[in-house]
Amino acid sequence: MHHFEYCNGTIHCEDVPIETIAGEVGTPFYCYSYATLTRHFNAFDEAFSDVDHLTCFSVKSCSNIAILRLFASLGSGMDIVSGGELYRALKAGVPPEKIVFSGVGKTAEEIIYALETGILMFNLESPQEMMALNECAVRLGRRAPMAIRVNPDVDPHTHPYISTGLKENKFGINLEIAESMYAQAREMSNLDIVGVGCHIGSQLTEVSPFLDTLRRLKLLIEALRKEGIQVRYLDLGGGLGITYSEEDPPHPREYGRALLQEVNGLDCGLIFEPGRVIVGNAGILVTRVLYTKEGPVKNFLVVDAGMNDLIRPSLYDSYHQIQPVVDNKRPELQADVVGPICETGDFLARERSLPRVEQGELLAVMSAGAYGFTMSSNYNSRPRVPEILVRGDAFEVIRSRETYEDLVRGERLPDFLIDG
Numbered sequence: 001m002h003h004f005e006y007c008n009g010t011i012h013c014e015d016v017p018i019e020t021i022a023g024e025v026g027t028p029f030y031c032y033s034y035a036t037l038t039r040h041f042n043a044f045d046e047a048f049s050d051v052d053h054l055t056c057f058s059v060k061s062c063s064n065i066a067i068l069r070l071f072a073s074l075g076s077g078m079d080i081v082s083g084g085e086l087y088r089a090l091k092a093g094v095p096p097e098k099i100v101f102s103g104v105g106k107t108a109e110e111i112i113y114a115l116e117t118g119i120l121m122f123n124l125e126s127p128q129e130m131m132a133l134n135e136c137a138v139r140l141g142r143r144a145p146m147a148i149r150v151n152p153d154v155d156p157h158t159h160p161y162i163s164t165g166l167k168e169n170k171f172g173i174n175l176e177i178a179e180s181m182y183a184q185a186r187e188m189s190n191l192d193i194v195g196v197g198c199h200i201g202s203q204l205t206e207v208s209p210f211l212d213t214l215r216r217l218k219l220l221i222e223a224l225r226k227e228g229i230q231v232r233y234l235d236l237g238g239g240l241g242i243t244y245s246e247e248d249p250p251h252p253r254e255y256g257r258a259l260l261q262e263v264n265g266l267d268c269g270l271i272f273e274p275g276r277v278i279v280g281n282a283g284i285l286v287t288r289v290l291y292t293k294e295g296p297v298k299n300f301l302v303v304d305a306g307m308n309d310l311i312r313p314s315l316y317d318s319y320h321q322i323q324p325v326v327d328n329k330r331p332e333l334q335a336d337v338v339g340p341i342c343e344t345g346d347f348l349a350r351e352r353s354l355p356r357v358e359q360g361e362l363l364a365v366m367s368a369g370a371y372g373f374t375m376s377s378n379y380n381s382r383p384r385v386p387e388i389l390v391r392g393d394a395f396e397v398i399r400s401r402e403t404y405e406d407l408v409r410g411e412r413l414p415d416f417l418i419d420g
């Protein structure tokens with residue numbers, strides 16, 4: 001359920017007509033609904049309200065500090081994968097003791113930043129990274145709380161680019177190796193073992209891969225306990241999917257019920273790292289039709305948003321529903337919705353039947369809240385688009401449209417290229 005609905009023939013976000021926002025900030029822009037963000041966070045978090053748990057929103061999915069602040073105000077922690085994401089989380093006022101740090105390639109600088117900040121735990125993904133964490137902790141005279149991110153070799157049945165828990169993926173530590181790595185961790189001077197973690201992939205539409213993973217992690221935790229290694233937290237990662245088109249993923253309540261049944265009696269605090277399921281359907285990308293074009297075999301709608309603004313269709317061939325902002329009731333026409341970028345792969349939809357739209361009309365690209373703005377770039381030297389947050393009948397620009405000056409910020413001409 002989300003708050004982007006037609007009202008008097010035109011899409012509103014909550015009580016604000018999208019046309020009004022477009023009139024003020026221009027196009028393209030991302031628009032998020034406060035009510036949807038709140039509702040989705042609470043729906044997820046409440047699924048685990050009966051047990052000790054921490055929901056750590058996955059910053060990579062939607063990282064604007066206003067949105068992070070909103071989740072922090074609802075009690076969320078954060079799952080981060082870089083120093084930049086840590087900076088954002090802190091800037092948004094997230095308590096460091098609610099931050100978990102994942103990712104295969106943490107640098108020493110990032111580790112030191114996180115240690116100095118006092119985060120909840122580091123999810124480690126290789127023996128060398130474990131050594132690096134210990135060395136950094138020694139250097140700072142601190143103790144480093146750690147978990148090992150286990151790769152359970154479970155097929156999440158999702159797009160290969162967002163599958164992370166198979167043994168051929170770069171993520172995590174093979175289950176058999178994890179046990180001996182924990183034994184090594186115990187011997188390291190400045191590490192504190194606090195958890196076991198995993199994240200098997202994104203956009204999962206069934207519960208069974210999560211349950212398979214959980215069963216494998218339970219065996220590991222039991223084996224560790226036999227060795228006298230105590231595990232306080234079990235981090236089950238993120239990955240729950242949403243409906244983009246016809247998918248029918250479990251509701252967080254259903255997902256929660258199934259996991260809690262399996263986890264019963266484990267005596268661990270649970271950590272979750274959801275991203276997409278909270279923000280995916282809480283944001284849209286609004287774009288204007290620049291030109292309509294009839295090719296010899298296809299129709300094209302050339303719009304002002306491109307793959308640099310929303311790369312998911314080009315990267316994963318992913319489907320986003322597209323709707324005219326004004327419900328024009330015209331007959332449908334099949335067209336490719338393409339951007340202005342000089343790449344054939346620059347499309348938002350292909351061979352899509354849409355009510356016929358004219359030059360200058362607005363389109364809403366739905367379900368663009370997750371991995372939308374955060375994966376955007378300046379390719380073709382296009383300024384990144386603004387982000388808007390709507391609450392009730394008001395809206396705020398939570399990130400301004402970039403300027404041409406922003407595009408060259410940090411660039412400089414070397415002396416040998418300056419005349420005279």
Ligand SMILES: Cc1ncc(COP(=O)(O)O)c(C=O)c1O
Pocket residue numbers: 058060061079102103199201202203237238239240273274275276277370
């Ligand atoms: C370690 C980790 N945790 C959580 C997430 C969030 O996943 P999702 O947005 O599918 O919930 C990701 C996404 O790739 C991830 O890599």
